[in-house]
Amino acid sequence: DALMWAGSIVVGLGINKTVEAEFLDRTELTIPGHQEQLLDVLRSAAPEGTPIVVILFSGGPVDTRKVSQAADALMWAGYPGQAGGDVLAPMLFGDGAPTGKLTQTWYRADFAKEVSMFDMHMRPRPPSYPGRTYRFYTGNPLYKFGHGLKYEDSEVDYFDSSLRVTRSGPKQKHSSLSLRISLRNEGSRDTDESVLVFHEPPRAVPSKQRWWTAPPQRTLVAYKRVALKAGSTIDVDLAIPDDRVLAVGGHLAVDTLRIDISEMVLK
DSSP states (O other): OHHHHOSOEEEEEEOOTTTSBTTBOOSOOSOOTTHHHHHHHHHHHSOTTOOEEEEEEOSSOOOOHHHHHHOSEEEEEESOOTTHHHHHHHHHTTSSOOOOOOSSOBOOTTHHHHSOTTOOOOSOBTTTBOOSHHHHOOSOOSBOTTOOOOSSOEEEEEEEEEEEEEEEETTEEEEEEEEEEEEEEOSSSOEEEEEEEEEEOOSOOOTTOOGGGOOOSOEEEEEEEEEEOTTOEEEEEEEEEGGGTSEETTEEOOOEEEEEETTEEEO
């Protein structure tokens, strides 16, 4: 009966330290027990159009594909502790704005079967080892490292770059790539934005290169979190040391920088 009168439904799902902890490794990436079935029951019993919001508690990634099918919104809370409600409530009621981005790659459930917990190699290895982490994983992740949604949209007005040479001593020269982007908050709420700059080395790899020396697919080389007032535009400046983007496996090359702002990618 309570569901019939509910304007919206908030459900807490996830895992806890009885499932993952120090000296307690998970063997699966699925949500344990009957939690997904509970969500399906709520979806079926709720009046049509009633939004369902899932707050997911976990210390690491879980496969949320079934949850996403039944829920209208999904918020990952980590393990927020006793004061977690003070942080989550403003997000749910629209008094605050979620601005976080994932610090991990969220894999699909079959990843646990593709890799062994005893194999800590990062790079992919033929014929079937997909690699680990956002730098080397060659599979299709559920959510990428750095993924995150907000209530407001941030747009890029312009992008500029230049190479700057600086001296740290009489005979020491260091160069850095200076980036400037202009961000505009097109929404009606104040929000924060995290600008992530990734370096992508050349795709062409020498034919004689061994898998254990292959360069990463991408590497985070700079980031900055900035506050954006509603309707405002600000310039964001970042400096990237040359050794972070020019050295790839001992070779010098002119490479590609990708700047991720929410779902927007600039080359």
